Amino acid sequence: MPRLSPGLLRYAHISNPLLRLLLPVCRDVESARNELRWLQDHAQRLAPPSHSSQTWQTRLQVMVRQRATGKPLQYILGTEYFGDLEIVCRPGVLIPRQDTAASVAHLAQILQSSDSLPSRLRVLDLCTGTGCIPLLLDHLLSHSRDPPELQLLGVDVSQKCVDLAEENKARCQARYTEFARADVIAGGSSQAPSLLALLQDRASPQWDVLTSNPPYISSHAFVHTTARSVRKFEPKLALVPPPAGVSEIPADGDLFYPKLLDVADHVQTQVALFEVADLSQALRVASLVRDKGSWEGVEIWRDEPGAKDDSFAHVAQTMGDLRILGRGNGRSVVCWRDQGATWLGRT
Incomplete structure (x- = not known):
């Protein structure tokens, strides 16, 4: 600098x-x-x-x-805007980012324009933090022209996050969103119940849309490239996956994605949106999706997914027909199957 x-x-x-x-x-x-x-x-x-x-x-x-x-301004002022919502922020919980809001709003816009959504749409958000993702989806989808019946559930391993998400739910007057504590990583060291146990207790066998902004920064990147203010003030639990011992995953920042894909299969998700750190990680996660063999399609969204597509020949050469939408850095990996292809207009 x-x-x-x-x-x-x-x-x-x-x-x-x-x-x-x-x-x-x-x-x-x-x-x-x-x-x-x-x-x-x-x-x-x-x-x-x-x-x-x-x-x-x-x-x-x-x-x-x-x-x-270097203390983040959002922790001092106590809030940050996430789309149209003003979200309460506190130390110990990750601060919402505007590029995340752009991906969520773009997904909501596509779903709103679909004529084939089910009468009841169920959305599961994992690693929910402040609750910003399901709360924005609740806000946008419930105010669409012909909204479906909505059920949204945000899950986090941290009780501090769940408590803050509940506060934001009241602040945003969200009617269709609930929050619960559970551990997405089976066998994790936390005292939270496992995610699948939580869903079983709630008799929730199917979730149409799965979203997640998981910890995705590798331990090396956290030390060498993450901004000092982020390292010093924001919770490492929400940034870097927990140590997993020997792993076949080449980058330890990718730890959550195979588990998220397993969860998506288990709950019969039709559309999934996973946030990533950059284009390199997006390409790795897209490869995981394709290797899984249970998805019909996958694409990458940049920071501004609604902007005109950029052309990157080297991506087309290495990933075949993979589409990269928008402008900016790689931000999200979106995949779909069955009815989800129709909802997204990807048929």
Whole structure:
């Protein structure tokens, strides 16, 4: 990362000493000014009306110093937008990302335009974190022109995540979403029940759509390429799969995907959407889908899946007829079979 010039730092300090503190983490003056404005608004909202301006100014200074250490802005402000929803964020739970929201919204848009959806659509979201994915699907699908009867279930191994997801459910006034604690990885070290035991207890044999933003960062990438603020402040449990001992998977960041595909088979999923880190991982996961032999089709969505397709000859050569949709980095792997092909318009 390039160093900031002394002249730029002096300019920021003269403008506002708090701006100078934010500049190293924001990297440019405009971004630092925006963050300072958001933090000031937040400090003023939190200050009791009867208190003097010194109260919110003191709070603002504390927030700016927290941000200067690299603490994510979302943890300081307490929320982050995910599509149209404002999602509560807290330390210990992964912060929702806008590129995830873009994939989820694109999936919802395709499903909304389908004339062949079942009268009852069941969506299972694994590694749900804040609950943002099922809550956005609930919001978008329930407000479509002719919405199906919806049932959405978000599952996470962390009770802290489940509790926060429940809070977000109330905040978003979601009517069709529930949350539960369970371990997606069979034989995991957590005290949570296994996912299949949870689904059996709930008499839930079939889930039409399966979504997941699982831990997908390899242990090597976490140390060497993951942003320092992410390593320091966001939960490693939600970023890096747990150690699995000897594995046939070449990258330990891929650990969850074979299990997710097994779950999808078990619950007879028709459409699955898995978030990935980048195009290289997307290609590996797409290969896993094809090797599984139980899916009719698979494609990769980029950060902006609704944008015009990009052409990458080397991908076509290595993956045959695999389609890569949109603009940006590889973000999601989408696969389908049976009725799902019709729902997605892939017949």
